[in-house]
Amino acid sequence: MTSVRPKLKPETPKAITAWRTASGQNVWMTADGGWSEDPADLGAFTGDAAETALADAKTQEREITDPYFMEVTEDGKIAGRETLRESIRANGPTIPYGVII
């Protein structure tokens, strides 16, 4: 089973995110087509440029795994109905972990 990823309209700004294959670290595509482990660096794409960027990401599936669109605002803030999920993915679990209470 995999999570359901909502279909986004062409005009909706979107970013591309994936996992680094070797480490599993989450990554986001930057505006110039590179990959960053910092979600603040993500690029916002629309229309054909977004489709081209995703197609390009899929050609890089040695380095990264399962790239997909996530909704963002024009200035690159996480948006849409998956905001909570993608925010947790970007910022880590919402609770402290690995600590003795």
Added chain:
Amino acid sequence: MYRYDQFDAQIVNDRVDQFRSQVDRRLSGDILEDEFKPLRLQNGVYLQLHAYMLRVAIPYGQLDSAKMRKLGVIARDFDRGYGHMTTRQNIQFNWVALKDIPDVLEQLAEVELHAIQTSGNCIRNTTSDHFAGATKDEIMDPRPWCEIIRQWSTFHPEFAFLPRKFKIAVTAAEHDRAAIRVHDIGLHMRKRGDQVGFEVHVGGGQGRTPVIATMVNEFVPEAELLDYLEAIMRVYNRFGRRDNKYKARIKILVTETGAEEFTRLVQEEYAAQHDAEKIDLPQAEIDRIHAYFAPPAFADKPATSDAFERAKAADSKFATWAGVNLHPHKVDGYTSVTISLKPIGGLAGDATDSQMMVMAHLAETYGFDDIRVTHAQNVVLPHIALDDLYDVYRELDAAGMSTANESLITDMIVCPGLDYCNLANARSIPVGQEIQKVFADGDYERDIGKLHINISGCINACGHHHVGHIGILGVDRKGEEFYQISLGGRADEKARVGDIMGKALKFDEVPGAVKTIVDTYRGLRTNSDEKFIDTLERVGHEPFKEAIYAAD
């Protein structure tokens, strides 16, 4: 404890080498994710929200100190210093890098652990009563038969590609602590005179379609068990639906076929087995496996312990803990200790690397080197002398593992939820933590008594919400977390699926609603000995429903 023979060791080591080669090919780009995914899943490697997750099988939840220490080493050296105990009595590591997983598996193999069949459409880890071999109320130790089932089902070629995953649980105590009636096959060990056999329940399960299993046979003699299981598996393999994964579990087959017809099909398949097909399990082999689980060399002790009584009198916190977290042992002078992994405000089921080392040390020093992981995400030291209990307690207390809440309201089953899981719709852990805060007062909690809250972050029900006395299911409503409350579920010998109370509540409303349910119970119970679930079954759900939604 099970032991590997030379074939077991070889096959696990070969599997590590094979997976190392597969990982190398994935990292070099020779194979991509679509090809690699089924390979990694066969080795317990999931890709979760933040990272890869490795699920390690713990056969029927049993560990020894060497295995627990190794899990601690892996948590420390390859993860972020902790591991998560699961409802299949397994352990998961949340942050392991794919490139390191072959090394992790190699280290696990050194202590006879692996991650095989912890994912995929195969027979998963067989689970059992975490007090097996120790509890007063069992008719025998179910672990030898769990081990026989494990050996039969591991790499069984006929059952490597079932319609869906398949889970088996075994108990030998009248009070079912292994939730066997919500398993694909649940086995309840019975005796008829001197003969040992199994009451066989089929088609239980949770997920989006919760079903309580149907009893298909009152007594299958032990010599026939594996043949009978094969008959069930063959009926499932042949008729189970492969066109729709949501309808592929055996519970759907049993429901759609009808219990009577399904039972007839199994009997027909069983009767059709040729002699040459029968699994002729030699008595010597059965005896050999039983010998692995021979009781430890208990000392001859009185039923009571002066040291224990003195410690209780001197340390009220210890007395409180001992009143909650101990389970009667079959041997005088001993007890089974539940180490709660549910500290108030903590992460349900998580243990740090240092805590794993402490548990290993305690088992080795005081507990005949025996450790169990429970399906309620705690850890048990099954054989502790009452004389040693205070020493054990003090070490647990120093390591943050002395929470006195076993089976109380703050001892919740909680799935990882949206904080970790790629499938979740809502967070589970923080909801559980907020509920815990409401009941953090120990006197209040103990006055409430036994009450199971189970929380799942999605309909897949990893948190067993359907069978919680109070079940909480996280759902997504247009991007916002909501929580459905159900009441009256139970996972024991009176297993039942809970009833949804009404409209789902917002995150912030859940702790208050749970308190309302609990206080309604306290107002309705005949006396403080009447448990929540008994009051609920006596008075019905309506008063609780009215109380929750009174403001609407």
